Amino acid sequence: MTLRKLRKEIAAGAAALSLGVIPGAGYAETVLRVAMTAGDIPLTIGQPDQGFEGYRFVGYKLYDSLLLWDLSQGDTESDVIPGLATDWYIDPDDNKRWVFELREGVSFHDGCPFNADNVVWNYERLTLEDHPAFNPQQYAAIRTRTVDIAGIEKIDDYTVAINMKRTDSLFPLQTSFIFMISQCAFEAAGSDYAAYAMAPSGTGPYKFDQMVPRERLELIANTEYWDADRIPRHDRLLLLPMPEATTRAAALMAGQVDLVEAPSPDTIPMLQGAGMTITTAPYPHNWGYQLNFVDGPFADIRVRQAANYAINREEMVAMLNGYALPGYGAYPPDSPYFGDPLKYEFDPEKARALLEEAGCLPCHVTFAVSTSGSGQMQPLPMNELVSSQMNAAGFRVTLEVMDWNKLIDVSLSGRPTYPEYDAINVSRALQDPFSGLFRFMLESQHGPAGGNFGHYYSPEAEALITKIYETFDQTARDALITQAHELFVSDAIMIFVTHDTNPRALSPTLSGFVQAQSWFQDMTPISFGQTN
């Protein structure tokens, strides 16, 4: 190529770009560009990795589950709604058998029909180790939610029954995390997950178009989506991994992306000054400390309550520039399960008196904390603040700072392996009552078997949770879950500190986005221009 020809090409390209026209294109495609916090594209083969960000941007975009989360409003906490199942109920003759009636007329992106055979195939691939489509990573990723499934059977083309190992009134919630992939597409990819990852097919509101690993995932609108209200109002969704918060903010301000996840509170005033829209909403997130109930001073409820009285939550919210809510329980106050628990108002004198009564003044405790991590917000300054507040009330807190992976290891192994830690700072998702409450209360979950790091045990809690699992009337069950939360707080099972409000920054050219009170968000209503 001669220099003159090259110059001509460059000039032509620059002219086209300045007009916003793609040469040869009939019309200007609307592309929603989103900067994720993940460092790589979440897995596209069904159950995503990268935590709930993977569910948010790949799971619920490409795929559907039997139940879905209602993400259409931001006024109340999201609840489940019909997804690929239109109805579900417990078998009147067997309280360990859930029946799901499936949505008819739904097709996968590859044209294959969705039906009961597909549901059976998907649940079996995720639960049976001898299944032809078994994949250890997929199995492990969802095992916590499938562990009580005894088997699945097809009743007719659009009805399935899932048999449970024990009575579980909350099981339908777990189905909202299990995605249905196309058996046809998987087999067309040679039954190879690596090949299928580059040609995935679900029933979700977006179809896969192309992926450059570690760089971009391009999805296009599924204009034939079964829920007409959720057909995307843009043509293409471009997902870009951008783990560095400063880079995400700069990319938004430079016009390279339209929406960024989790801008740091420090950059939000700058983004607002540049005309960006900041959206926030409380969501089921809990930033606090799980405690060791066996080896150290937190075995005494007075010390646990003292720690909770020592926390000045308003000061914490102020340090986070207001992008957080004070945490007086596992759930945020707006949650339907919050109830009317004991309120630990900031009272350092009361904390000191409780410590004195417990014979632990000054009270030496060691906290395991991380430098960063999913949902950990700004762990170092936040832990420093908590430490200074507790020290002022009579504690002597030692912060043991570690890598996020190490902290996960501490959390998974539990106090038998790590008795030296009196508390661990791991933020938690509260998307369902098991994740938010029960796993920290049940004896069966004592680490390393489950999430009960510090081996909390209470006969009252055991009985209450058993009753919840056996109660199928939703109103009665919700009242019992609320009771469990009140017990959680009065027993000071955690040190409650704050709840994230999950800020996002959007270009002013976007409209239609409603931030749901959820870990998941619906991008389909977003359009360009002030039309909504």
Added chain:
Amino acid sequence: MISYIIHRILYAIPISIGVTVFCFALVYMAPGDPLTRLLPDDASPEVVEMMKKAYGLDKPIPVQYLIWLGNALSGDLGTSIQTDRPVLNEVSKALVNTIILSAVSVVVAFSVAFVLGTVAAYYNGHAVDRLATGFSVLGVSIPNYWFGIVLIIIFSVQLRWLPATGMGPAGSDGFSLLSLDSLRHLVLPVITMALIPLGIIMRTTRSAVSEVLGQDFVQTLRAKGLNEWAVLNHAVRNALPGVMAVMGLQFGYLMGGSILVETIFTWPGTGSLLNQAILNRDIPVLQGTILVLALIFVATNLVVDLLQTAVDPRIKRT
């Protein structure tokens, strides 16, 4: 000379193996588990054991290493624990992107630094020398990740002249050195990457050229009536071998040390690949990337040695 090259290539084998053993040990000494990022945060011990078995992590560490080494010698670097993608594909793609960034940075840093260093040496003690020396001190002192962010704020956010992140609208697949848009994406990361080697090479060049200019033969050249350009030409050629050695090292550092710059600019090279692999404890990706980078470092030094010989025949390689 040929036997020297063969010797150097043979030396690369124990060096590479040593690097991989060291890295393998480091990953296992570091707290945390390669599976923690894959598993839910309340995975039961049974599921953890099953996953360890599935990924071969249940075997003793030396056995794991030997299996990996055996596969690597046959050209198979394994598959990523995190993504299930072949490591060879991941590394080769990322390597191309890093080479693009490093090579352009090297050309910029070396040419600017060499000119500035030579000028500073020639005007030793003058204002221009002090200015150039100050510039080089800034280069080696400013943290490049901070400098990168400042450049983004000025040129991408405020002035909107240059893009802040990525390799272009179509990513690395659409990148071309002949495309204006691709080149625009290259500008800020290149300036950021070039900053440190620019400072180091400038100081090295200044010192080397200055030393040569003080030698007796330069006086002789001037006494013979050579003009100053010719004198400087002689001085530079005499100073070049030492400067080239530093340049080679800097190129190696740029190839392996771009983690921060690639993370800031979301440049999908080996730096960001390593960063993610470290965070995820993705041992196959970590091992594969480090092995390839170590081999490149060794090869770069060999090439520099050979170039030094070509430039200065007094250096004998036997």
